[in-house]
Amino acid sequence: MIFNELAVLWSKGEPVTVLQAMRLPVGMSPTTIHRKLKSLRKKGVIGLEEQEADNRVKHVVPTDLGRGYLVELNRCVVVAGR
Numbered sequence: 001m002i003f004n005e006l007a008v009l010w011s012k013g014e015p016v017t018v019l020q021a022m023r024l025p026v027g028m029s030p031t032t033i034h035r036k037l038k039s040l041r042k043k044g045v046i047g048l049e050e051q052e053a054d055n056r057v058k059h060v061v062p063t064d065l066g067r068g069y070l071v072e073l074n075r076c077v078v079v080a081g082r
Contacts, residue, residue, distance in 0.1 A: 001026050002036050003045060006060060007070055016060045018048070045069065 005024045009016050021037060022030040037060065040046045045066040051057035062070065 002028075002033060003040060003066070003069075006046070007062070010062060017051075018058050018060060021060050040066075 002021070002024060005026055006016055006021060018034075018037065022033045024033060026033065028036070037046065041048065043065075044063055047061050047063050048058040049061050051059060
């Protein structure tokens with residue numbers, strides 16, 4: 001659910017900070033979202049990139065594995081819609 005919400009923002013070209021991700025409207029507390037982000041990172045689906053201007057700010061980005069998941073999900077949706 002969190003990854004899907006992040007994908008919507010990424011598809012709009014919006015960079016997403018960890019703090020913004022923790023405020024996603026997914027019906028979970030920010031602490032729970034943060035734990036889920038750590039889990040997604042551990043699984044290799046997302047990564048964190050430091051902002052050049054301020055290394056305290058980290059952006060959540062999809063990894064190659066995460067992008068592959070999104071491509072496959074899109075393919076499944078297209079096939080299901082036929």
